Amino acid sequence: DLQWSELDDRAVDTVRLLAMDAVEKTGNGHPGTAMSLAPVAYTLYQRVLRHDPSDPAWLGRDRFVLSAGHSSLTQYIQLYLAGYNVTLDDLKSFRTWGSNTPGHPEYGHTDGVEVTTGPLGSGFGTAVGMAFAARRVRGLLDPDAAPGESVFDHHVYVIASDGDLQEGVSSEASSVAGTQELGNLIVLWDDNKISIEDDTNIAFTEDTVARYEAYGWHTQVVDFTAGAEYQENPKAIFEALQEARAVTDRPSFIAVRTTIGWPAPNKKNTGAIHGSALGADEVAATKRVLGADPEKQFDVAPEVVAHTQQALERGKRLRAEWEERFRGWRAANPQRAELLDRLSKRELPAGWADALPEFEPSEKGLATRAASGKVINAVAPVLPELWGGSADLAGSNNTTITSEPSFLPEKRSSAMFPGTPYGRTLHFGVREFAAGLIANGIALNGLTRPYAATFLVFSDYQRAAVRLAALQQIPTTFVWTHDSIGLGEDGPTHQPVEHLSTLRAIPGFDVVRPADANETAVAWRTILERNHRPAGIALTRQGIPVFDRSRYGSAEGVARGAYVFAEADGGEPAVLLMASGSELQLAVEAREQLQAEGIAARVVSFPSHEWFDEQSDEYKESVLPSAVRARVSVEAGIAMSWHRFLGDAGRAVSLEHFGASADYKVLYREFGITPEAVVAAAKDSLAAAE
């Protein structure tokens, strides 16, 4: 049963006071939810969540995700009260330069924040990935423990707002969570019927609880507004959370009917209190309602903090109990403990790269998506941390690890995809955005390395997930096949044109487009070695030659982003031909034609702008000598991202319009992406460089 004292009531009211004061001091922010959700967040942090404020990275902790990221004070104030490294001064510097308490929670910035949230729906989707990861990790490290008995068992708690549930991605993620029977996922929905446009009656009238039942979730309702007067009920929240924890075969959805901004006498239950300071008068009036001194700001009674910081002792006790069990597990599972230690450091095992395939030269060649599939399957046995799947394009993306079952409850198996709860291949369904967020959630769990696959053009659907991976600097890998008009007949809706440039545009994100099977292997190796940031690998649908590396530069050059693939005869290039992916072969053919005419042409294979940017000036100069101003880029997409390498005299062989539905060879010809076009561009550039 919930222990609750008058000090707890005061602590909850203190949350409201701090929320109002922090927003008032900064002049902007979102006080409303932080005020009305105070008893919910407090009960969660103080009585339910398994966490230790003195060790935010404790392996055995539950995860908390504030999907309603705009209400960051909901989390910051609980972190402060529980004794995390968030101080009263931090609350006073809310939303200011360099502070510990930015406008939205930022992973890696504030202790206790598990995920960067703010873009609505994204926290929810990420939390589903965290719940996936918990199950997979258990399967890797402690598969035989009884349910709930493993040191790796933990829960993922989410606070979601109306906006989170309106966003389509929460529908995607919730449907998947239902299929996956994620018993370790518990979502609290702040059902306050107010969003920025005020009363949600204008835009959100669905029966949300019924919708969650339709997804196969366990649902409950706690209604603070049900009585004659508004009645906050921490006991009901606590009991609902207990019941949700007892349900282990389904995710849980708890609708908490609240009044936003309660108990502000004039602004509660309005859109105004959602995202604006209350103003001095309303703050004072609310303080009077709460029995607090309207003249005082950031006024926390010492006995309240002393009370709430018992969370530190609670955390240490919980962790000590867990540590003992953990030692037992280590002793009983020495090999798995070794694996855990490796995974915890995100280190790759010694010699793992020996498992990578080498591909024989071949004119007929191989699609790089096929090469990628071979790479994934080759390294799968030595890298148990690597797992992932596709948004219903498994066969097209070549992302299935065929030696192991899928990650599925047994009853969700199919003839094509037998599954177990600890399986390895993920099935996202046709849900690209959720796929990206789920992969992010897995990466945030910290122990395994996820990938999510779709067609490159549909990176548009998951762009916000890619951006969040970059912002958080987590090692999510996006596998994007069918990476140009080379996919052919499916036509312009399926043909990426602007996508390579627009993905390169995202700060902190690596785009890699290998030019043959061996480049694909080095690209994957490098991506896996780079454990600190996300990457996307762009792969062809169509077969392309596997180059004979005895004639050309080593594919090892991929790791440096760009390298000399074919030197100009005589070693003094008059023109540089830069190409990525399937267009490298065009540059190679063009070089032959140019050399036949006596024009010294160097071919540079250029799989990754970002990796090249990291190289030394000397290396960059050695690949792209600044004196050589005649340059051509060759890529079956817009040239936007190439201009900085082309310079004034450079010319792009590119595609500046949408594609069409036809055989890909016809498309390349009709759209002028050919060796002849590269030759013409080279001559044009040479003339311009004179």
Place this chain on the structure above:
Amino acid sequence: DLQWSELDDRAVDTVRLLAMDAVEKTGNGHPGTAMSLAPVAYTLYQRVLRHDPSDPAWLGRDRFVLSAGHSSLTQYIQLYLAGYNVTLDDLKSFRTWGSNTPGHPEYGHTDGVEVTTGPLGSGFGTAVGMAFAARRVRGLLDPDAAPGESVFDHHVYVIASDGDLQEGVSSEASSVAGTQELGNLIVLWDDNKISIEDDTNIAFTEDTVARYEAYGWHTQVVDFTAGAEYQENPKAIFEALQEARAVTDRPSFIAVRTTIGWPAPNKKNTGAIHGSALGADEVAATKRVLGADPEKQFDVAPEVVAHTQQALERGKRLRAEWEERFRGWRAANPQRAELLDRLSKRELPAGWADALPEFEPSEKGLATRAASGKVINAVAPVLPELWGGSADLAGSNNTTITSEPSFLPEKRSSAMFPGTPYGRTLHFGVREFAAGLIANGIALNGLTRPYAATFLVFSDYQRAAVRLAALQQIPTTFVWTHDSIGLGEDGPTHQPVEHLSTLRAIPGFDVVRPADANETAVAWRTILERNHRPAGIALTRQGIPVFDRSRYGSAEGVARGAYVFAEADGGEPAVLLMASGSELQLAVEAREQLQAEGIAARVVSFPSHEWFDEQSDEYKESVLPSAVRARVSVEAGIAMSWHRFLGDAGRAVSLEHFGASADYKVLYREFGITPEAVVAAAKDSLAAAE
């Protein structure tokens, strides 16, 4: 009651034969759904849809949306059978260069195709917009007609696949459709339990019908698999559609349980038949099942076509009846008829631009989002076709037309937003992707001009809708406010950095970022005058100066994309300072400093790269003289899209990393986007240009 003959059965089987043959001939495509949905699509096109194959643009027609765009043959074959301009030869050239039958349906390419589909979920969302438009148009032109009696009343029919319903955007759009009580929207779900990864048990196990009930839809189920053997039942489909049409206060959802690829003896009910040719043996075996000659391809009996092309007569009859009513409406509503004639041509009324506000110069200035709100409200009375709304950011986006009620069923009104079914301001909820698609659907209706608003950073959520607007070349306007780190404290999740460049990257799409209130007015005017393609307008949250145009170039220059805002002293610039939006003021300050040092600096206001690209070479040269190689771009985002204007000697004052949470003035200073930085960059560029 449904009239159904043996010829209808043969026609349905002919659909299957043609679907198999078309895919087999090309070697790729999606035969499965085209085969099993044949009786459904046939019943719809031949007996339910109000259309005239001889006049695909008939104003009174129902709309059909194949959200399952991969099954384009489902539509092409019906268009052929019904007598549209789609021939048997067109089916033979399926998915080939220049053909009338591309891989996915393309609006503007094939008669009878109302919307480009393929990206799953997008057709569904667009159809909701079409249903919105039908109601708004009725309200504009025939508000007093009894329900179902107006010449403008029509239905929007959708065929949706499993993939469509898995995509989050269909959830968003369906929830909105429920709130809006769209009685004119009818969705047929092809519930075949197979997607590309085969059995959907691995990823799609929700109770979809219950989900639609939760959205407030009317639901029905027609199950071809319910009996001892598979039984296609056109009569049940027809009756379900009749019942759906009778329900006028809710959208309708009809789950049609089918077996994909039926009756292919070996490949039906498999993922293989979803997206691949059956192979000669299976085609032959299926033809035998259907009693057809396995040796014959594209074999259509003349009596079958004669029978199905009765749709032409049916269409003419329906249209004649409608034309008579339409003449009556015209006679009774001469002013509205005049409006209709104008809207049909997408013409703006004479003198409309006189309504545009002019803004007085002001140092303190005005946020361009506020200026935009004034423009919208100023032109609203003279442009009844202009309407739109926000994804729950109305007050922040300044997109509400305050003189008229919202577009809402009466009972969905709120205190802040009173509504009527024919109202003008849209409330999308926190659903940016659906907002974009709904706006596209409104644009596709053809008579009105929609806008959809959110923060610029959340254009990521709706990118696929922006791309589809560009691909279809329809005049959707995206309003994106909070267009840089200038939004301040909400921090990096809310601050666009790469977005201006990545939106400029979309072919056929215009990005406009006005630099003050008067530029905002000209930007809107120009967007509205350009009725053939979509645009996005990027607007500040923060106040920026309204420039004194007696000192600077006229804001009329906005229409040309870039113009000389402040000439260099003496008229011979040594350096060009190019800036957009809120950064123009920095360039102006930098110019003062440079001129004080004797450096002749020209400031170019550069609101739209795309509009500038359309200008004559002479004009471009007059603004950016090629002899002036010292150039600086100033924009609080990545420089990627500027490099082509900068050239080798140019320098960018840009932001190449994510933002942070703080007051915007602090952010500009800390991130070095200042007049001083522009001055330094100008000197650097001058040195490089030597």
